[in-house]
Amino acid sequence: MIYEAGKIFSSKGYKSEQIQKGDYEECNFIGIDFSKYDLSDFKFSNCDFKDCDLSNAKIRQTAFRDVVFKNCKMMGLNFEDAHSFNISFRFEDCILDHSSFYQLDIRKTIFKNCSLKEADFTETNLSGAFFDDSNLANSVFDRTILDNANLKNAINYSIDPNKNQLKKTRFAKDNLAGLLDQLQIIID
Template sequence: MSSESKSKPPVEAPKLPARLTELPGPIGLRDEDSVRDARIAGVAIEGQEASRVSFERVSFEGVTFRDNDLARLELTDVVFDRCDLSNARFGGANIHRAEFRGCKLMGLDLSDAMLRNVRFLECQGEYVNLRFADLKQVLFEDCFLRRADFYTAKLQSVLLRRVDLDGAQLAGTKLDGIDLSDCDFNTLAVEAEDLRGCIISRGQASVFANLFGLVLKE
Protein backbone atom coordinates (compact mmCIF):
# COMPACT_ATOMS: atom_id res chain seq x y z
CA MET A 1 0.00 0.00 0.00
CA SER A 2 2.77 2.42 -0.89
CA SER A 3 1.14 5.55 -2.28
CA GLU A 4 -2.42 4.53 -3.19
CA SER A 5 -5.20 6.84 -2.09
CA LYS A 6 -7.36 5.70 0.79
CA SER A 7 -10.43 6.79 -1.17
CA LYS A 8 -9.52 4.61 -4.13
CA PRO A 9 -8.20 1.25 -2.93
CA PRO A 10 -6.71 -0.67 -5.86
CA VAL A 11 -8.92 -3.70 -5.29
CA GLU A 12 -10.94 -5.23 -8.11
CA ALA A 13 -14.47 -6.38 -7.29
CA PRO A 14 -15.61 -9.95 -8.02
CA LYS A 15 -17.04 -10.38 -11.50
CA LEU A 16 -20.32 -12.26 -11.24
CA PRO A 17 -22.75 -12.90 -14.11
CA ALA A 18 -26.20 -11.32 -14.01
CA ARG A 19 -27.81 -14.73 -13.54
CA LEU A 20 -26.60 -17.50 -11.29
CA THR A 21 -27.98 -21.01 -10.97
CA GLU A 22 -29.52 -21.74 -7.56
CA LEU A 23 -27.68 -24.63 -5.94
CA PRO A 24 -29.74 -26.14 -3.11
CA GLY A 25 -28.29 -28.08 -0.19
CA PRO A 26 -27.08 -30.37 1.09
CA ILE A 27 -23.74 -29.93 -0.65
CA GLY A 28 -20.97 -32.50 -0.41
CA LEU A 29 -17.41 -31.73 -1.51
CA ARG A 30 -14.81 -34.13 -2.86
CA ASP A 31 -11.25 -33.69 -4.09
CA GLU A 32 -10.98 -31.43 -7.16
CA ASP A 33 -14.71 -30.65 -7.26
CA SER A 34 -15.56 -27.52 -9.26
CA VAL A 35 -18.59 -25.28 -8.74
CA ARG A 36 -19.26 -22.46 -11.20
CA ASP A 37 -21.88 -19.77 -11.89
CA ALA A 38 -23.94 -20.64 -8.81
CA ARG A 39 -25.81 -18.99 -5.94
CA ILE A 40 -25.72 -20.91 -2.66
CA ALA A 41 -27.92 -19.50 0.10
CA GLY A 42 -28.99 -20.47 3.60
CA VAL A 43 -27.37 -23.90 3.73
CA ALA A 44 -24.74 -25.51 5.94
CA ILE A 45 -21.51 -26.84 4.44
CA GLU A 46 -19.66 -28.00 7.53
CA GLY A 47 -17.00 -30.44 8.65
CA GLN A 48 -15.98 -31.53 5.16
CA GLU A 49 -12.50 -32.47 4.01
CA ALA A 50 -11.32 -32.21 0.41
CA SER A 51 -8.37 -30.93 -1.60
CA ARG A 52 -8.20 -28.53 -4.56
CA VAL A 53 -11.90 -27.69 -4.60
CA SER A 54 -12.64 -24.68 -6.81
CA PHE A 55 -15.45 -22.12 -6.75
CA GLU A 56 -15.66 -19.74 -9.69
CA ARG A 57 -18.28 -16.99 -10.06
CA VAL A 58 -20.19 -18.13 -6.97
CA SER A 59 -22.27 -16.15 -4.47
CA PHE A 60 -22.58 -17.55 -0.94
CA GLU A 61 -25.36 -15.90 1.09
CA GLY A 62 -25.97 -16.76 4.74
CA VAL A 63 -24.04 -20.01 4.38
CA THR A 64 -22.49 -21.80 7.37
CA PHE A 65 -19.04 -22.89 6.22
CA ARG A 66 -17.54 -23.82 9.59
CA ASP A 67 -14.89 -26.43 10.33
CA ASN A 68 -14.19 -27.41 6.72
CA ASP A 69 -10.71 -28.60 5.78
CA LEU A 70 -10.27 -27.55 2.15
CA ALA A 71 -6.57 -27.55 1.38
CA ARG A 72 -5.47 -25.67 -1.76
CA LEU A 73 -8.94 -24.16 -2.18
CA GLU A 74 -9.41 -22.05 -5.34
CA LEU A 75 -11.74 -19.05 -5.16
CA THR A 76 -12.20 -16.80 -8.20
CA ASP A 77 -14.89 -14.11 -8.48
CA VAL A 78 -16.61 -15.23 -5.28
CA VAL A 79 -18.72 -13.35 -2.73
CA PHE A 80 -19.39 -14.47 0.85
CA ASP A 81 -22.27 -12.42 2.26
CA ARG A 82 -23.08 -12.86 5.99
CA CYS A 83 -21.46 -16.29 6.07
CA ASP A 84 -19.83 -18.13 8.98
CA LEU A 85 -16.39 -19.52 8.11
CA SER A 86 -15.20 -19.92 11.69
CA ASN A 87 -12.40 -22.46 12.17
CA ALA A 88 -12.40 -23.44 8.50
CA ARG A 89 -8.99 -24.54 7.21
CA PHE A 90 -8.04 -23.17 3.80
CA GLY A 91 -4.28 -23.63 3.98
CA GLY A 92 -2.53 -22.83 0.70
CA ALA A 93 -5.68 -21.31 -0.81
CA ASN A 94 -5.55 -19.25 -4.01
CA ILE A 95 -8.09 -16.42 -3.76
CA HIS A 96 -8.60 -13.93 -6.59
CA ARG A 97 -11.28 -11.24 -6.79
CA ALA A 98 -13.27 -12.22 -3.71
CA GLU A 99 -15.34 -10.30 -1.19
CA PHE A 100 -16.25 -11.21 2.40
CA ARG A 101 -19.15 -9.06 3.66
CA GLY A 102 -20.26 -9.15 7.28
CA CYS A 103 -18.78 -12.61 7.79
CA LYS A 104 -17.62 -14.49 10.88
CA LEU A 105 -14.02 -15.55 10.30
CA MET A 106 -12.93 -16.47 13.84
CA GLY A 107 -9.99 -18.84 13.65
CA LEU A 108 -10.14 -19.09 9.85
CA ASP A 109 -6.88 -20.63 8.60
CA LEU A 110 -5.48 -18.92 5.51
CA SER A 111 -1.87 -19.81 6.18
CA ASP A 112 0.34 -19.97 3.07
CA ALA A 113 -2.58 -18.59 1.03
CA MET A 114 -2.26 -16.20 -1.89
CA LEU A 115 -4.80 -13.36 -1.91
CA ARG A 116 -5.20 -11.04 -4.88
CA ASN A 117 -7.94 -8.36 -5.07
CA VAL A 118 -9.76 -9.44 -1.92
CA ARG A 119 -12.05 -7.31 0.26
CA PHE A 120 -12.95 -7.99 3.89
CA LEU A 121 -15.82 -5.70 4.92
CA GLU A 122 -17.28 -5.57 8.45
CA CYS A 123 -15.94 -9.02 9.31
CA GLN A 124 -15.30 -10.62 12.71
CA GLY A 125 -11.90 -12.21 12.31
CA GLU A 126 -10.43 -12.78 15.75
CA TYR A 127 -7.52 -15.26 15.59
CA VAL A 128 -7.63 -15.41 11.77
CA ASN A 129 -4.44 -17.12 10.59
CA LEU A 130 -2.55 -15.49 7.71
CA ARG A 131 0.89 -16.89 8.53
CA PHE A 132 3.22 -16.91 5.52
CA ALA A 133 0.35 -15.66 3.34
CA ASP A 134 0.97 -13.47 0.28
CA LEU A 135 -1.45 -10.52 0.14
CA LYS A 136 -1.58 -8.06 -2.74
CA GLN A 137 -4.35 -5.53 -3.36
CA VAL A 138 -6.31 -6.48 -0.26
CA LEU A 139 -8.69 -4.27 1.71
CA PHE A 140 -9.71 -4.74 5.36
CA GLU A 141 -12.46 -2.29 6.29
CA ASP A 142 -14.33 -2.04 9.61
CA CYS A 143 -12.98 -5.43 10.67
CA PHE A 144 -12.27 -6.96 14.07
CA LEU A 145 -8.91 -8.75 13.75
CA ARG A 146 -7.82 -9.05 17.36
CA ARG A 147 -5.00 -11.54 17.82
CA ALA A 148 -4.87 -12.16 14.08
CA ASP A 149 -1.66 -13.88 12.95
CA PHE A 150 0.27 -12.23 10.09
CA TYR A 151 3.59 -13.83 11.02
CA THR A 152 6.03 -13.48 8.10
CA ALA A 153 3.19 -12.55 5.75
CA LYS A 154 3.97 -10.59 2.60
CA LEU A 155 1.89 -7.40 2.35
CA GLN A 156 1.75 -5.35 -0.82
CA SER A 157 -0.92 -2.73 -1.55
CA VAL A 158 -2.79 -3.75 1.61
CA LEU A 159 -5.22 -1.17 2.98
CA LEU A 160 -6.49 -1.19 6.58
CA ARG A 161 -9.46 1.04 7.36
CA ARG A 162 -10.86 1.19 10.88
CA VAL A 163 -9.46 -2.21 11.85
CA ASP A 164 -9.06 -3.49 15.42
CA LEU A 165 -5.63 -5.15 15.39
CA ASP A 166 -5.10 -5.40 19.14
CA GLY A 167 -2.75 -8.25 20.00
CA ALA A 168 -2.06 -9.11 16.35
CA GLN A 169 1.11 -11.04 15.45
CA LEU A 170 3.16 -9.12 12.87
CA ALA A 171 6.65 -10.39 13.63
CA GLY A 172 8.67 -11.01 10.50
CA THR A 173 6.26 -9.01 8.35
CA LYS A 174 7.74 -6.04 6.50
CA LEU A 175 5.48 -3.02 7.07
CA ASP A 176 7.14 -0.55 4.71
CA GLY A 177 4.37 1.59 3.21
CA ILE A 178 1.63 -0.06 5.31
CA ASP A 179 -0.62 2.53 6.96
CA LEU A 180 -1.68 1.55 10.48
CA SER A 181 -2.84 5.04 11.43
CA ASP A 182 -6.52 4.10 11.07
CA CYS A 183 -6.17 0.96 13.20
CA ASP A 184 -6.94 0.42 16.87
CA PHE A 185 -4.51 -1.49 19.11
CA ASN A 186 -2.91 -1.35 22.51
CA THR A 187 -0.30 -3.95 21.79
CA LEU A 188 1.20 -5.72 18.77
CA ALA A 189 3.80 -8.44 18.34
CA VAL A 190 6.21 -6.74 15.98
CA GLU A 191 9.96 -6.51 15.38
CA ALA A 192 11.66 -3.13 15.26
CA GLU A 193 13.43 -3.79 11.96
CA ASP A 194 10.10 -4.51 10.24
CA LEU A 195 8.64 -1.10 11.15
CA ARG A 196 10.84 0.91 8.78
CA GLY A 197 8.54 2.92 6.51
CA CYS A 198 5.37 1.98 8.43
CA ILE A 199 2.82 4.81 8.71
CA ILE A 200 1.36 5.48 12.15
CA SER A 201 -0.55 8.30 13.84
CA ARG A 202 0.95 10.58 16.48
CA GLY A 203 -1.30 8.95 19.05
CA GLN A 204 0.10 5.52 18.22
CA ALA A 205 3.68 6.63 18.83
CA SER A 206 3.27 6.06 22.58
CA VAL A 207 2.07 2.51 21.92
CA PHE A 208 5.21 1.69 19.97
CA ALA A 209 7.35 3.45 22.57
CA ASN A 210 5.89 1.16 25.22
CA LEU A 211 6.45 -1.90 23.03
CA PHE A 212 10.16 -1.16 22.78
CA GLY A 213 10.68 0.22 26.28
CA LEU A 214 11.12 3.82 25.16
CA VAL A 215 10.13 6.87 27.17
CA LEU A 216 8.38 9.76 25.42
CA LYS A 217 9.21 13.14 26.90
CA GLU A 218 6.56 15.85 26.72
Protein backbone atom coordinates in the same frame (compact mmCIF):
# COMPACT_ATOMS: atom_id res chain seq x y z
CA MET B 1 -14.54 -32.04 -8.70
CA ILE B 2 -17.34 -29.86 -9.94
CA TYR B 3 -17.23 -26.48 -11.67
CA GLU B 4 -19.75 -23.74 -10.85
CA ALA B 5 -19.84 -20.25 -12.38
CA GLY B 6 -22.06 -17.27 -11.59
CA LYS B 7 -24.21 -19.15 -9.12
CA ILE B 8 -25.74 -17.90 -5.86
CA PHE B 9 -25.54 -20.20 -2.84
CA SER B 10 -27.81 -18.98 -0.04
CA SER B 11 -28.53 -20.41 3.41
CA LYS B 12 -32.16 -20.62 2.32
CA GLY B 13 -31.36 -23.31 -0.22
CA TYR B 14 -28.01 -24.76 0.80
CA LYS B 15 -26.18 -26.12 3.79
CA SER B 16 -22.39 -26.25 3.80
CA GLU B 17 -22.35 -30.03 3.35
CA GLN B 18 -24.30 -29.63 0.09
CA ILE B 19 -21.52 -27.53 -1.41
CA GLN B 20 -19.12 -29.96 -3.00
CA LYS B 21 -15.39 -29.71 -3.51
CA GLY B 22 -14.77 -27.92 -6.76
CA ASP B 23 -13.90 -24.80 -8.70
CA TYR B 24 -16.21 -21.82 -8.03
CA GLU B 25 -15.95 -18.77 -10.26
CA GLU B 26 -17.93 -15.54 -9.81
CA CYS B 27 -20.21 -17.22 -7.26
CA ASN B 28 -21.92 -15.65 -4.25
CA PHE B 29 -22.20 -17.39 -0.89
CA ILE B 30 -24.78 -15.77 1.40
CA GLY B 31 -25.37 -16.70 5.04
CA ILE B 32 -23.80 -20.14 4.82
CA ASP B 33 -22.33 -21.74 7.95
CA PHE B 34 -18.95 -23.19 6.93
CA SER B 35 -17.65 -23.26 10.51
CA LYS B 36 -15.39 -26.28 11.06
CA TYR B 37 -16.18 -27.39 7.48
CA ASP B 38 -13.42 -28.89 5.35
CA LEU B 39 -12.89 -26.52 2.41
CA SER B 40 -9.52 -28.06 1.55
CA ASP B 41 -8.68 -28.05 -2.17
CA PHE B 42 -11.66 -25.83 -3.08
CA LYS B 43 -10.96 -23.06 -5.60
CA PHE B 44 -12.70 -19.69 -5.29
CA SER B 45 -12.11 -17.09 -8.02
CA ASN B 46 -13.88 -13.70 -8.07
CA CYS B 47 -16.33 -14.94 -5.44
CA ASP B 48 -18.18 -13.03 -2.71
CA PHE B 49 -18.94 -14.37 0.75
CA LYS B 50 -21.55 -12.38 2.69
CA ASP B 51 -22.81 -13.06 6.22
CA CYS B 52 -21.03 -16.43 6.29
CA ASP B 53 -19.34 -18.18 9.20
CA LEU B 54 -16.02 -19.77 8.25
CA SER B 55 -14.63 -20.00 11.78
CA ASN B 56 -12.14 -22.84 12.23
CA ALA B 57 -12.78 -24.16 8.72
CA LYS B 58 -10.03 -26.27 7.18
CA ILE B 59 -8.53 -24.47 4.19
CA ARG B 60 -5.56 -26.66 3.18
CA GLN B 61 -4.60 -25.76 -0.38
CA THR B 62 -7.82 -23.76 -0.79
CA ALA B 63 -7.41 -21.17 -3.55
CA PHE B 64 -8.68 -17.67 -2.82
CA ARG B 65 -8.27 -15.45 -5.88
CA ASP B 66 -9.96 -12.02 -5.85
CA VAL B 67 -12.37 -13.08 -3.11
CA VAL B 68 -14.40 -10.55 -1.08
CA PHE B 69 -15.61 -11.36 2.42
CA LYS B 70 -18.33 -9.07 3.85
CA ASN B 71 -19.71 -9.31 7.36
CA CYS B 72 -18.22 -12.78 7.82
CA LYS B 73 -17.10 -14.49 10.99
CA MET B 74 -13.73 -16.07 10.27
CA MET B 75 -12.14 -16.80 13.63
CA GLY B 76 -9.15 -19.11 13.88
CA LEU B 77 -8.48 -19.51 10.15
CA ASN B 78 -4.97 -20.57 9.16
CA PHE B 79 -4.61 -18.74 5.86
CA GLU B 80 -1.02 -19.97 5.55
CA ASP B 81 -2.50 -23.41 4.82
CA ALA B 82 -4.32 -22.01 1.77
CA HIS B 83 -2.87 -22.20 -1.72
CA SER B 84 -0.52 -19.20 -1.80
CA PHE B 85 -0.24 -18.74 -5.58
CA ASN B 86 -2.09 -15.53 -6.57
CA ILE B 87 -3.84 -15.40 -3.21
CA SER B 88 -5.88 -12.22 -2.94
CA PHE B 89 -8.84 -11.18 -0.89
CA ARG B 90 -10.60 -8.22 0.70
CA PHE B 91 -12.30 -8.15 4.11
CA GLU B 92 -15.12 -5.79 5.10
CA ASP B 93 -16.82 -5.86 8.51
CA CYS B 94 -15.31 -9.26 9.30
CA ILE B 95 -14.21 -10.92 12.52
CA LEU B 96 -10.78 -12.47 11.91
CA ASP B 97 -9.71 -12.89 15.54
CA HIS B 98 -7.04 -15.57 16.14
CA SER B 99 -6.46 -16.03 12.38
CA SER B 100 -3.00 -16.52 10.95
CA PHE B 101 -1.47 -15.05 7.79
CA TYR B 102 2.01 -16.44 8.55
CA GLN B 103 4.53 -15.93 5.72
CA LEU B 104 1.90 -14.95 3.13
CA ASP B 105 2.44 -12.39 0.39
CA ILE B 106 -0.83 -10.49 0.59
CA ARG B 107 0.17 -7.08 -0.68
CA LYS B 108 -2.55 -4.44 -1.03
CA THR B 109 -5.05 -6.43 1.02
CA ILE B 110 -7.86 -4.30 2.41
CA PHE B 111 -9.14 -4.86 5.95
CA LYS B 112 -12.09 -2.48 6.38
CA ASN B 113 -13.76 -2.28 9.79
CA CYS B 114 -12.43 -5.68 10.83
CA SER B 115 -11.60 -7.26 14.15
CA LEU B 116 -8.14 -8.80 13.92
CA LYS B 117 -7.53 -9.45 17.61
CA GLU B 118 -4.58 -11.78 18.20
CA ALA B 119 -4.06 -12.30 14.44
CA ASP B 120 -0.62 -13.49 13.37
CA PHE B 121 1.16 -11.51 10.64
CA THR B 122 4.61 -12.99 11.28
CA GLU B 123 6.82 -12.71 8.17
CA THR B 124 3.83 -11.54 6.12
CA ASN B 125 4.25 -9.16 3.20
CA LEU B 126 1.58 -6.50 3.78
CA SER B 127 3.07 -3.88 1.47
CA GLY B 128 0.37 -1.43 0.48
CA ALA B 129 -2.19 -3.07 2.79
CA PHE B 130 -4.97 -0.89 4.17
CA PHE B 131 -6.25 -1.36 7.73
CA ASP B 132 -9.27 0.96 7.81
CA ASP B 133 -11.03 1.19 11.20
CA SER B 134 -9.67 -2.22 12.16
CA ASN B 135 -8.82 -3.46 15.65
CA LEU B 136 -5.40 -5.11 15.86
CA ALA B 137 -5.34 -5.76 19.63
CA ASN B 138 -2.60 -8.26 20.53
CA SER B 139 -1.88 -9.04 16.86
CA VAL B 140 1.63 -10.24 16.12
CA PHE B 141 3.86 -8.29 13.74
CA ASP B 142 7.31 -9.91 13.56
CA ARG B 143 9.58 -9.50 10.53
CA THR B 144 6.48 -8.20 8.74
CA ILE B 145 6.79 -6.02 5.64
CA LEU B 146 4.49 -3.02 5.99
CA ASP B 147 6.00 -0.74 3.33
CA ASN B 148 3.41 1.78 2.09
CA ALA B 149 0.75 0.19 4.32
CA ASN B 150 -1.93 2.45 5.78
CA LEU B 151 -2.68 2.07 9.48
CA LYS B 152 -3.96 5.63 10.00
CA ASN B 153 -7.36 4.46 11.20
CA ALA B 154 -6.24 1.18 12.79
CA ILE B 155 -6.41 0.84 16.56
CA ASN B 156 -4.72 -1.15 19.32
CA TYR B 157 -1.71 -2.24 17.28
CA SER B 158 1.73 -2.84 18.74
CA ILE B 159 4.46 -2.86 16.10
CA ASP B 160 8.16 -2.85 16.89
CA PRO B 161 9.89 -0.69 14.23
CA ASN B 162 13.13 -2.59 14.89
CA LYS B 163 11.62 -5.95 14.00
CA ASN B 164 9.44 -4.94 11.05
CA GLN B 165 9.89 -3.13 7.74
CA LEU B 166 8.01 0.18 7.81
CA LYS B 167 9.07 2.30 4.83
CA LYS B 168 6.48 5.01 4.11
CA THR B 169 3.95 3.29 6.36
CA ARG B 170 1.15 5.64 7.40
CA PHE B 171 0.11 6.06 11.03
CA ALA B 172 -2.13 8.60 12.78
CA LYS B 173 -0.41 10.90 15.28
CA ASP B 174 -2.86 9.81 17.97
CA ASN B 175 -1.90 6.14 17.60
CA LEU B 176 1.89 6.42 17.60
CA ALA B 177 2.02 4.85 21.05
CA GLY B 178 1.60 1.46 19.32
CA LEU B 179 5.09 1.91 17.88
CA LEU B 180 6.63 2.54 21.31
CA ASP B 181 5.18 -0.35 23.35
CA GLN B 182 8.45 -2.30 23.41
CA LEU B 183 10.18 0.66 25.12
CA GLN B 184 7.85 0.33 28.12
CA ILE B 185 7.48 4.07 28.45
CA ILE B 186 4.43 5.88 29.73
CA ILE B 187 2.78 8.43 27.45
CA ASP B 188 0.32 10.84 29.09
